[in-house]
Amino acid sequence: MGEPTALRAKRGNDSVVQASQSDHFSERGVIGSSIAVREAEKQYGSFRAVDRISLDIEPGEFITLLGPSGSGKTTLLNLLAGFQSLDGGEILVDGKPVHNVPTHKRGFGMVFQSYALFPNMTVTQNVAFPMRMAGVDRETTERRVAETLEIMRLSDHARKSPSEMSGGQQQRVAIARAIVMRPKVVLMDEPLSALDRRLRESIQIEIRDLHQTIGSTILFVTHDQGEALTMSDRIAVLDAGKIVQIGRPLEIYRHPTNRFVASFVGESNLIDAEIMQKRGTTMTLKNRAGYVFNAESRDAIDVGRATVLVRPERILVSNEPTATSAPVRVTSAIFLGEILRIEAQMEGGDALLIRCTDTASRPLPAVGDRLHVSWGAEDCWVLS
Known part of the structure; x- marks a missing residue:
């Protein structure tokens, strides 16, 4: 899917970042943006990957798109990120349409299954890169990077290169890089699927704690129902391009609406x-x-x-x-x-x-x- 959004931001060219810079570097975690998806459609030939989906996400909410392969969850995330264009409907962030806004101007943090780290840079340099591209001053960059490494339990690895780290540590660096600008929205596309079970469970807790610390709106894509139940404020279960149920984890697990949800979740x-x-x-x-x-x-x-x-x-x-x-x-x-x-x-x-x-x-x-x-x-x- 390419480099994370923050890594493609050009100096002085990201109006979203510049407009909210005072929020990014405040001492408190920011409150995330609201997101409204209205009758979103994406079609490939006769196949409807996203079939008239509507979804409202509250500011600062952690919502998971859960479903099997081909259910439309990653396609919907790509539409939100701007990697793909809508065939119908609209997407609003804080009440403003974004479907015609380029990806690098949406100001979102992105975390992928592949870490996409720069191999010739240290952990500190990888995490600092988005801030340097946005033209943030050195003092603020150093402070924010140090805070972010502390949050992600990476302070002891600051001078290491990615090749000297485990897969779990590299993924935490990728997450740190995505949140260092304190974006109002963080999109995560199956970031834990390449990790072993015990490491996955550990990072699930770290991501949940991270969300409570920084207050961004997080949209998390997974096919793993355990991840969804552990971390989410709400879960949207997708099947065949549609949301078949949305609710809090306890509601989804105890009171599924149909056989598909009952069988897929637990x-x-x-x-x-x-x-x-x-x-x-x-x-x-x-x-x-x-x-x-x-x-x-x-x-x-x-x-x-x-x-x-x-x-x-x-x-x-x-x-x-x-x-x-x-x-x-x-x-x-x-x-x-x-x-x-x-x-x-x-x-x-x-x-x-x-x-x-x-x-x-x-x-x-x-x-x-x-x-x-x-x-x-x-x-x-x-x-x-």
């Missing part, structure tokens, strides 16, 4: 059941095996059949039957340290995935063992 059990009764927001249902249970619902439908989401960690397991349990047969059991991952089958054929905390009193079940499972109304959700 592990899930989707159970087909007959609606027997509805009282307020609680439904009574019966699955194919005849197991009767309650579930929460906002759906207006109160007759017929429904698909019910039960998260694996919300299923209670016992060795003996209870008044509210159903029997299952174990088909697989894996010890994952603090978690037991059990696959089982109900008598009517429904497969269940169960995740439960390992305890000294709970032996790992064997294939073919009979267990008993149950869940309450607050543990499952009727999909629309």
Whole structure:
């Protein structure tokens, strides 16, 4: 995708940077810009990569575009950055249209999956480069770079070259370079996908803390639902060029609107059941095996059949039957340290995935063992 926006800014040519320079170098973190996407469209031949998407982002919000490959999330980010042009609709930043503003004049910070660092420069020189290109004085540059390296825990690496650093450290340098100008908007395109799991989790926390420190509006693109749940104020789930659900992480995880969101965000059990009764927001249902249970619902439908989401960690397991349990047969059991991952089958054929905390009193079940499972109304959700 090329160099980050800040690296392409020309001295004296970036009106956005110059107009807000007093904000950039204040002692407090800036409050980010509002972003409004209105009926945005992008089409490649007959393929609609972005299909009439509308999205409002509040100043200083951390919002994640989450979806599988081909869902339109990176294309939407590219439209916001100015790397691609709209085929329809408009994009407004702080109420002003930007779709005709060149990329280098939008004043956005950019972080990519590839680090795009200058190999012949030290960490300090890489981070300082955008400020030097913007014509910022030496004293202010040195102070701001030092502050940014401290924020990103890079002060001890200031004199190193990129080749002397790990992948995680290089990515933190790339983030430091993107935020050194304290941009009002930071766009991040899958910046952690090349890192190993433990390092990814560590930098997720650093990015979240960074957002709270500098106050920029952050738009983060990922296909990793764990990243989205960990860092975001809100998550926009995309599929086939459309936003299929947007909400806070807890809402997306506990109350998905449809099967796609339920399956894509976290592990899930989707159970087909007959609606027997509805009282307020609680439904009574019966699955194919005849197991009767309650579930929460906002759906207006109160007759017929429904698909019910039960998260694996919300299923209670016992060795003996209870008044509210159903029997299952174990088909697989894996010890994952603090978690037991059990696959089982109900008598009517429904497969269940169960995740439960390992305890000294709970032996790992064997294939073919009979267990008993149950869940309450607050543990499952009727999909629309």
